[in-house]
Amino acid sequence: MNVLEIQGLTKKFGDFLAVDNMNLKVREGEIFGFLGANGAGKSTTINMISSLLRITKGEIRLLGKDIAKHNRFAKMNIGIVPQDLAIYEEMTAYENVHFFAGLYGLRGAELKERTFEALEFVGLAERAKEYPKNFSGGMKRRLNIACAIAHKPKLIIMDEPTVGIDPQSRNYILNSVKKLNQMGCTIIYTSHYMEEVEEICTRIAIVDHGKIIAEGTKEQLKSTITDTKDIRIGYKSDQPVNLKPIRLIQGVERVMAQDQMLLIHSKAEVNNLNAIIQQLIQDEVEIRSLDEQAPNLETVFLTLTGRNLRD
Amino acid sequence: MNILQIARKELLIHLRDKRTFIFMIAFPLVLILILGTALTNAFSSNLAVGDMNLLYKDNIRNGQLASSWGQFVQASQQEGITFTKAAADEDGLKTVQDDQYTAYAELSDDGIKYYGSPKNAIENNIIQGMLTVYADKFNLAAAAFKADPSPSSVANITVASGSFGNFIQETSLNKDKQPGSIDYYAISMTTMIAFYACLPASALIQNERTRRTAIRLGASPVSKIEIFTGKVLATTIVNFLCIAIVVLFSRLAFKAEWGSHYISIALVLLTEVVLAVSFGLACSYLFNGGAARAFIFIVIQVISFVGGAYFPIDITSGVVHQISQLSPLRWANQGLTQIIYSDQASAAIPVIVLNVGLSAALLIVSGLYMRKREGL
Ligand SMILES: Nc1ncnc2c1ncn2[C@@H]1O[C@H](COP(=O)(O)OP(=O)(O)OP(=O)(O)O)[C@@H](O)[C@H]1O
Numbered sequence A: 001m002n003v004l005e006i007q008g009l010t011k012k013f014g015d016f017l018a019v020d021n022m023n024l025k026v027r028e029g030e031i032f033g034f035l036g037a038n039g040a041g042k043s044t045t046i047n048m049i050s051s052l053l054r055i056t057k058g059e060i061r062l063l064g065k066d067i068a069k070h071n072r073f074a075k076m077n078i079g080i081v082p083q084d085l086a087i088y089e090e091m092t093a094y095e096n097v098h099f100f101a102g103l104y105g106l107r108g109a110e111l112k113e114r115t116f117e118a119l120e121f122v123g124l125a126e127r128a129k130e131y132p133k134n135f136s137g138g139m140k141r142r143l144n145i146a147c148a149i150a151h152k153p154k155l156i157i158m159d160e161p162t163v164g165i166d167p168q169s170r171n172y173i174l175n176s177v178k179k180l181n182q183m184g185c186t187i188i189y190t191s192h193y194m195e196e197v198e199e200i201c202t203r204i205a206i207v208d209h210g211k212i213i214a215e216g217t218k219e220q221l222k223s224t225i226t227d228t229k230d231i232r233i234g235y236k237s238d239q240p241v242n243l244k245p246i247r248l249i250q251g252v253e254r255v256m257a258q259d260q261m262l263l264i265h266s267k268a269e270v271n272n273l274n275a276i277i278q279q280l281i282q283d284e285v286e287i288r289s290l291d292e293q294a295p296n297l298e299t300v301f302l303t304l305t306g307r308n309l310r311d
Numbered sequence B: 001m002n003i004l005q006i007a008r009k010e011l012l013i014h015l016r017d018k019r020t021f022i023f024m025i026a027f028p029l030v031l032i033l034i035l036g037t038a039l040t041n042a043f044s045s046n047l048a049v050g051d052m053n054l055l056y057k058d059n060i061r062n063g064q065l066a067s068s069w070g071q072f073v074q075a076s077q078q079e080g081i082t083f084t085k086a087a088a089d090e091d092g093l094k095t096v097q098d099d100q101y102t103a104y105a106e107l108s109d110d111g112i113k114y115y116g117s118p119k120n121a122i123e124n125n126i127i128q129g130m131l132t133v134y135a136d137k138f139n140l141a142a143a144a145f146k147a148d149p150s151p152s153s154v155a156n157i158t159v160a161s162g163s164f165g166n167f168i169q170e171t172s173l174n175k176d177k178q179p180g181s182i183d184y185y186a187i188s189m190t191t192m193i194a195f196y197a198c199l200p201a202s203a204l205i206q207n208e209r210t211r212r213t214a215i216r217l218g219a220s221p222v223s224k225i226e227i228f229t230g231k232v233l234a235t236t237i238v239n240f241l242c243i244a245i246v247v248l249f250s251r252l253a254f255k256a257e258w259g260s261h262y263i264s265i266a267l268v269l270l271t272e273v274v275l276a277v278s279f280g281l282a283c284s285y286l287f288n289g290g291a292a293r294a295f296i297f298i299v300i301q302v303i304s305f306v307g308g309a310y311f312p313i314d315i316t317s318g319v320v321h322q323i324s325q326l327s328p329l330r331w332a333n334q335g336l337t338q339i340i341y342s343d344q345a346s347a348a349i350p351v352i353v354l355n356v357g358l359s360a361a362l363l364i365v366s367g368l369y370m371r372k373r374e375g376l
């Protein structure tokens, strides 16, 4: 079953087309990765799903129901973790979760129980009585998640939930996402960190200029790019390597030098390894290591959008 | 009822903000104390009323009228006004101009001609007021001397209502029941600080936006109107509580006069807070971000000044006068003064009606803007 179906979704800000005729289906039980560079239209799409922005054109169906017609139903079944922290610093962790969960019709003992559950889930139960101003960045992020899940939504949308936190908190959050998923939640996950998306997402959509330009599992996405390969050459040289002659070698599309490492993006069908090595030897570059890979998600993204995921 | 959830949260946040209390309670109390003690002399009312001597010429032929005049003179004399009957050839106007009498009146069956000394405005006003009631009671037409050079002292004694026996007592007794400086500032600071409720109100929605919690509120199944109502409710309650504390404290600690019509006073102040909150909200929708705050600050300063918050303003004509009539503080202050010093609980009604009407208009404007806007 599809938890979310988006059809012909369009959002205009004045004349600016932020989301352009988007189509998308998210199935029950998925952790769906939403990848896109800055300004691609991820947050705008998410905000329309969660009824924060009006839909210019198109339709969003949640659990089979049009959210414009069944707005309350849709809102009850969605939990949103906003890109920026959205908590009250003047209220304790407990009060924050309690307040937001209370907006979903929970009352009394049940509300209390759910509040504790959510805090427990993100590992903040012990600090429930504390104010977020004493929390680390990672703890605030976790509280941000707790506020979104206490009402047990079917679909949880996380807009960059791990931005700017330490690796430990990030792992904690990634594990929480997996656990939520195992508990039956469908999750839409946006991130600028390719490794995260590779690690947890079952399916991925790549958004660019408000459109979905590719969609599928990691393997499917990588296999769309069968015609290129990445060559990495570790070297030692005091002089900067002259990249120009390498660029001229047949099949080479892009060359970058970084930390004594050459990254060469090349057509797959051309065997140009010999030519590249010869050139380096001629330039008196000492080769330390050599490695040829099929493209990873980062390459897929770069090839499809012409942009880096992070600027 | 999600309104209550919203209001509860809002109360929690307000009540934890110490600034609210310092600003809304300590600040006005300190001002009442400072201004009230520093400006004591400016308000000293016992010195103000001096001797009241009325010279009158009696041309009354009607017997009934003559006897009522007799009663009036008697009643008034008990309240400290001296009546002197003029000799037939005495020039009354000149005696007043020479400062021998406070005022001069000519009585006839047709009415009263009155001339008061411009030098003794207060005494003059009291006598004139009493004569007005007398004239009204007996349907006398009243006129003033055309010959009088100073327009401010010419009285057109026109119709007022009420029994003169009562009025005589009140008018003359009122000279003792005048606000002293502490009393004055207790009222004016309270109404001023009540209006400051528009500042937190202007930040109600903006705060949710800057905190990003507007996203969560917008995504939750709570309507904008519930959020809006809950917030207005909570802000009104908190600010009204602060005001109530200021009133009680000024009464108990500073012995400020607040009269005995508590309900009328509470309603005037409550509706003023509602008006301030509505005004603040409307501003936050009409202006962007910092502009709303700046605008509100200017408005508060102007209406405080012309409303007589810092010192009594007695301008009776011109632009400043007209602006002062638009100050919600002015009508609140006047209303409260009447409730307290004229013992008229009903003086609250026009103030309440005005406050509630304007609030409703401002809330409707805010509501329309709110609906038009995407998100919160
Ligand atoms: N309220 C708005 N008014 C006008 N333009 C907007 C508005 N919100 C977003 N945009 C524009 O729409 C485009 C998409 O923005 P959006 O926030 O959806 O991007 P994003 O993919 O979430 O980017 P990021 O990774 O930086 O969060 C951007 O160009 C942005 O400037």
Ligand SMILES: [Mg+2]
Pocket: A042, A043, A044, A083, A159
């Ligand atoms: Mg975004």
